[in-house]
Amino acid sequence: MADGAAAAGGRAAAEGASRIEAVVSDFGGVLTTPLMASFLALQDAHGVSAEDFGKAMRAAAKAGDGEIPLFKLEKGEISEPEFLDQLRDGLEPLLGHRPELHRFREVFFEALDPNEPMIDLMRECKRSGRRMALLTNNVQEWEPLWRTMLPVDEIFETIVDSGWVGYRKPEPQIYEMTLERIGIQAEACLFVDDIEANCEAARELGFTAVHYREAGQTIAEVRGALGL
Numbered sequence: 001m002a003d004g005a006a007a008a009g010g011r012a013a014a015e016g017a018s019r020i021e022a023v024v025s026d027f028g029g030v031l032t033t034p035l036m037a038s039f040l041a042l043q044d045a046h047g048v049s050a051e052d053f054g055k056a057m058r059a060a061a062k063a064g065d066g067e068i069p070l071f072k073l074e075k076g077e078i079s080e081p082e083f084l085d086q087l088r089d090g091l092e093p094l095l096g097h098r099p100e101l102h103r104f105r106e107v108f109f110e111a112l113d114p115n116e117p118m119i120d121l122m123r124e125c126k127r128s129g130r131r132m133a134l135l136t137n138n139v140q141e142w143e144p145l146w147r148t149m150l151p152v153d154e155i156f157e158t159i160v161d162s163g164w165v166g167y168r169k170p171e172p173q174i175y176e177m178t179l180e181r182i183g184i185q186a187e188a189c190l191f192v193d194d195i196e197a198n199c200e201a202a203r204e205l206g207f208t209a210v211h212y213r214e215a216g217q218t219i220a221e222v223r224g225a226l227g228l
Contacts, residue, residue: 019187019188020130020190020208020225020226021130021131021189022131022132022184022188022189023122023125023130023131023132023133023190023192023222024134024178024189024192025132025133025134025135025156025193026135026136026192026194026198026212027134027146027150028112028138028194029195029212030193030212030218031115031122032114032115032149032150033112033113034194035112038107038108038112040111041107041108041110045103046099046100046101046107047095047099048091048095048099052091052095053087056087056090057069057070057087058090059090060089063089063090064086069083069086070083071168074137074138075162075166075167076162076163076164076166080139080140080141088101105139105145109142109146112149114149114150117215117216117219118212118215118218118219119150119151119155121222121223122155124223124228125222126155128228130226131157131182132155132157133156133157133158133160133178133181134152134156134158134159135160135169135191136159136162137162137168137169138161138162140163140164142163143161157182158178158182160174160177162174165177169193169198170195170200170201171201172201172204172205175191175205176205185206186202186205186206187206190207190222190226191209192209192210192222193211193212194212195211199211210222210225
């Protein structure tokens with residue numbers, strides 16, 4: 001009986017792995033080192049704490065239409081110069097002066113490195129015959145920087161960038177757009193992201209989702225889900 005149960009469990013795992021036809025991965029914090037390093041680098045470069053950055057964002061949202069400027073930037077609703085102006089407006093009363101915020105994007109990306117174990121995992125997923133998509137909350141003006149960090153076009157056939165499509169995770173529309181572009185149902189897709197809210201939104205649409213916490217845990221969970 002025990003052998004029968006084990007065999008049934010093995011068949012179920014194999015069936016689950018076989019139904020996953022596509023892998024959809026986040027960019028920052030999954031295929032790169034943690035984004036916290038970038039926020040700390042901005043703090044060091046501009047003398048502005050992460051707490052004050054957060055306060056400035058909330059103040060700018062309150063002064064505007066209620067939406068955090070970073071979210072609007074990530075949806076292409078405002079440009080990077082407009083975003084930085086709103087951020088300066090929020091920071092000025094906190095700091096007692098108006099910060100310049102020179103080289104904002106360069107400082108942000110210089111603090112990141114490729115997450116090589118996860119990049120190798122994505123290559124393995126591609127070799128297994130899965131369709132590969134990258135789904136990122138990002139910024140139009142930042143594309144030349146992040147696209148050259150990693151072998152993006154080598155691994156991913158489909159790239160959905162919030163800055164160009166007008167939606168951002170965890171909004172359901174951006175997941176639905178990704179599914180339309182790869183032509184596969186959510187139930188046949190595995191999604192990987194370092195933010196649990198983004199994973200939960202994917203699960204609500206039918207994706208299998210893995211919440212990235214560190215590379216070893218994620219690699220084990222992805223390989224298990226795909227039967228690699």
